[in-house]
Amino acid sequence: MHYDFKLAWESMPALLAGTATTFTVLLPVLVLGLLVALPVALARLDSGPKSVAAAGYIAFFRGVPSLVLLYLVYSGLPQLSIVRDTFLWTFFSNAYVCAWVGLTLTHSGYMAEIIRGGLAAVPSGTIEAAAALGLSPRQVLFRLRLPMAARYVLKAYQNELLIMVKSTSAVSAITLVDLTAAANTVFDYTYDPFTPLVTAAAIYWCIINVMRIGFTLADQKLNRHLVRN
Amino acid sequence: MPLMGFVQQIGTGALVTIQVAVLAYLLALLIGTLFALATLKRRLVVNIAWQTYASIFTGVPSLLVAFLFYYAGSGIISSVLSLAGLNVTIDISPFMAAVAALGMVYGAYLADLIRSAIQNVPPGQFEATKVLLIPRPAAWVLVILPQVLRLALPGMTNMWIVVLKDTALISLIGLKEIMAYAKLASGVTKEPFIYYLLASAFFLGMTALTYFVSQRIEQWTRRGYRPVAVKGPAHAL
Amino acid sequence: MNAIAHVSPVVATSADPALPPAISLRKLNKYYGAFHALRDVDFEVANSEIVVLCGPSGSGKSSLIRCINHLEQHDSGTVHVNGMELTRKAADVARVRRQLGMVFQGFNLFPHMTVLANCTFALRLALHMTTPQAEGVAREYLAKVNVLDQAEKFPAELSGGQQQRVAIARALCLQPSVMLFDEPTSALDPESVGSVLRIMEDLAATGITMVCVTHEMGFARRVAHRCVFMEKGEIVEQAPTDQFFRKPTSSRLQRFLKQVL
Numbered sequence: 001m002h003y004d005f006k007l008a009w010e011s012m013p014a015l016l017a018g019t020a021t022t023f024t025v026l027l028p029v030l031v032l033g034l035l036v037a038l039p040v041a042l043a044r045l046d047s048g049p050k051s052v053a054a055a056g057y058i059a060f061f062r063g064v065p066s067l068v069l070l071y072l073v074y075s076g077l078p079q080l081s082i083v084r085d086t087f088l089w090t091f092f093s094n095a096y097v098c099a100w101v102g103l104t105l106t107h108s109g110y111m112a113e114i115i116r117g118g119l120a121a122v123p124s125g126t127i128e129a130a131a132a133l134g135l136s137p138r139q140v141l142f143r144l145r146l147p148m149a150a151r152y153v154l155k156a157y158q159n160e161l162l163i164m165v166k167s168t169s170a171v172s173a174i175t176l177v178d179l180t181a182a183a184n185t186v187f188d189y190t191y192d193p194f195t196p197l198v199t200a201a202a203i204y205w206c207i208i209n210v211m212r213i214g215f216t217l218a219d220q221k222l223n224r225h226l227v228r229n
Numbered sequence: 230m231p232l233m234g235f236v237q238q239i240g241t242g243a244l245v246t247i248q249v250a251v252l253a254y255l256l257a258l259l260i261g262t263l264f265a266l267a268t269l270k271r272r273l274v275v276n277i278a279w280q281t282y283a284s285i286f287t288g289v290p291s292l293l294v295a296f297l298f299y300y301a302g303s304g305i306i307s308s309v310l311s312l313a314g315l316n317v318t319i320d321i322s323p324f325m326a327a328v329a330a331l332g333m334v335y336g337a338y339l340a341d342l343i344r345s346a347i348q349n350v351p352p353g354q355f356e357a358t359k360v361l362l363i364p365r366p367a368a369w370v371l372v373i374l375p376q377v378l379r380l381a382l383p384g385m386t387n388m389w390i391v392v393l394k395d396t397a398l399i400s401l402i403g404l405k406e407i408m409a410y411a412k413l414a415s416g417v418t419k420e421p422f423i424y425y426l427l428a429s430a431f432f433l434g435m436t437a438l439t440y441f442v443s444q445r446i447e448q449w450t451r452r453g454y455r456p457v458a459v460k461g462p463a464h465a466l
Numbered sequence: 467m468n469a470i471a472h473v474s475p476v477v478a479t480s481a482d483p484a485l486p487p488a489i490s491l492r493k494l495n496k497y498y499g500a501f502h503a504l505r506d507v508d509f510e511v512a513n514s515e516i517v518v519l520c521g522p523s524g525s526g527k528s529s530l531i532r533c534i535n536h537l538e539q540h541d542s543g544t545v546h547v548n549g550m551e552l553t554r555k556a557a558d559v560a561r562v563r564r565q566l567g568m569v570f571q572g573f574n575l576f577p578h579m580t581v582l583a584n585c586t587f588a589l590r591l592a593l594h595m596t597t598p599q600a601e602g603v604a605r606e607y608l609a610k611v612n613v614l615d616q617a618e619k620f621p622a623e624l625s626g627g628q629q630q631r632v633a634i635a636r637a638l639c640l641q642p643s644v645m646l647f648d649e650p651t652s653a654l655d656p657e658s659v660g661s662v663l664r665i666m667e668d669l670a671a672t673g674i675t676m677v678c679v680t681h682e683m684g685f686a687r688r689v690a691h692r693c694v695f696m697e698k699g700e701i702v703e704q705a706p707t708d709q710f711f712r713k714p715t716s717s718r719l720q721r722f723l724k725q726v727l
Contacts, residue, residue: 059433060429063432063436063437064429065395065398065432067397067401067408068397068408068411068428071415071421071425072421072425072429076422079421162287166289166291167398169398170292170398172401173401180292180296183293183296187300193297193301193304194301194304197297197300197301200293201293201294201297204288204289204290204293205289208287208289209288351572351574353572353574354574354576356570356574357574359563360563361588361636362564362592362640363587363591363592364591364592371591372576450578453579453621454577454620454622
């Protein structure tokens with residue numbers, strides 16, 4: 001068992017194409033997940049049926065593996081005539097769309113819980129002080145509570161983001177050739193599993209660590225006011 | 230309607246999922262505890278080994294690790310053993326690869342969790358056992374461990390659910406567990422909703438069961454402590 | 467009869483010259499990295515003597531008593547307890563610690579054990595008593611510190627003063643010949659301080675040897691035979707209690723007393 005540098009170099013275009021697919025899946029999911037999570041988190045902090053529904057949403061999509069959701073969207077939705085026989089089919093016949101939707105459901109479940117935790121951690125005295133200064137509830141939310149919550153949850157968001165990067169490896173199950181799948185394809189052609197898989201692992205490692213460095217820098221900038229020991 | 234034959238298969242698959250997850254979690258606990266204890270004191274060589282291990286296994290998807298172990302594992306093991314002059318071939322099954330991959334990946338996360346729990350036990354507790362002449366093994370098991378458990382339990386519970394769910398993903402290496410059978414049944418019957426929702430119900434049920442059990446254990450570990458009203462934001466890891 | 471009958475009462479400070487001193491430190495040095503916490507400290511405590519250590523924070527008082535029971539390891543010099551040298555050998559450390567009881571500022575009770583279990587724990591595991599035997603001893607000492615009625619509760623259900631009294635009982639259960647107190651009342655609310663000091667006064671009257679790091683100068687005046695003033699890792703001045711407070715010789719002690727009294 002040895003690492004074949006020549007093969008690694010030759011398979012680089014295929015692996016980089018896989019990396020591009022990984023990012024094509026990942027980036028829309030991060031944006032969509034955040035957009036869905038925000039109203040869910042706010043509903044969860046409310047009371048009454050809205051809060052119960054939000055709690056159900058969070059529990060369901062955090063409890064079910066993303067692979068199940070990908071399969072449900074990819075092969076389950078086309079069974080519904082409302083999807084198959086309408087304009088929706090143009091979307092859901094595309095594996096990328098299915099990957100975006102499936103992973104967004106998981107990501108938004110986790111993000112809603114993170115945002116809820118961050119908002120709940122904002123001291124009520126601060127909110128009352130802002131209201132006393134004459135800010136509208138909307139201003140209080142967008143100018144005060146969310147920015148403060150963002151600072152609190154940076155660490156949790158980092159964890160979640162890194163998990164999402166790694167979770168994208170599930171999309172090979174619905175025919176997309178991401179970085180993991182690309183490495184497996186190289187293996188199929190060359191019968192050398194070690195070289196392409198280790199190379200792919202190295203690429204993932206670089207992506208993850210660049211993000212970690214980015215978060216450390218963001219943390220230093222955003223949380224300047226916290227004294228560290 | 231779901232066909233009973235497929236439902237039975239999915240049940241069998243669910244048992245495999247539980248087996249893989251339990252064994253992987255026990256392996257992760259073992260690795261995590263050993264690394265946590267080894268890195269409590271600053272020792273250069275141990276720390277470099279730990280940093281390298283943690284960096285690799287938290288920086289790579291568990292699915293990729295599982296593929297690597299499954300396809301290249303037997304080659305890696307024979308290369309290592311041949312260095313020791315042994316000529317052995319070990320066949321790696323998807324089951325073994327899945328347990329090893331999940332155990333080693335989540336061992337890295339559990340080590341951090343366990344170490345910080347040990348470090349958060351007040352130093353006075355160690356000192357009290359010393360001045361009371363409590364033998365070291367008894368001090369660790371009867372004084373430190375219960376307090377470590379109390380601090381680490383919420384994180385360990387989350388980690389167990391993550392391992393369980395990741396077992397579903399690992400099915401892609403060819404493991405015959407719940408997802409593989411759900412996919413098979415969906416393909417044959419053209420009724421994907423039924424079987425995938427069945428699989429969802431299994432994971433949701435396991436999550437609910439986990440929280441039920443962990444709350445019982447938490448009540449036990451928290452005996453003697455005043456209830457803490459403030460809850461921090463929940464994270465996946 | 468005193469509330470706490472402990473070792474057979476000995477006439478205070480009249481140490482038997484045939485017996486070695488309870489505690490004897492010679493040329494003791496302790497560093498934390500580059501910080502020199504104890505500088506060539508010589509310190510002796512006779513049998514049945516009550517000594518109070520005082521001084522500003524960071525002066526080395528706590529380090530000094532923590533070196534006596536090897537919670538801190540001294541870098542040079544010697545420590546003897548009842549004539550036994552404290553070396554780095556585990557057997558020596560255990561033998562010396564067997565002579566010493568320790569009460570901490572933060573109580574350090576085991577939070578997951580009841581008050582009674584806290585006290586029986588060492589009796590069962592270190593002295594290998596049976597549970598009924600251990601509980602008998604524990605109840606006896608819990609009664610002496612007036613917390614027997616709390617025996618089945620967990621530490622967190624008790625007030626600070628009650629917790630510290632449990633900690634004292636827990637240490638006494640092992641029947642040490644010397645009690646070390648490291649700021650036993652500093653973490654307490656003002657109402658609790660008195661209850662703990664009263665127990666310590668009762669204990670002092672039994673003739674046990676005591677070394678107390680404390681800021682309670684009233685307690686020092688009433689109970690201590692000798693007071694020791696430390697600053698910057700050195701013993702600056704020590705004298706019989708009366709003389710210590712009435713006629714401090716060094717200007718540093720005079721300044722300190724003016725601040726705390």
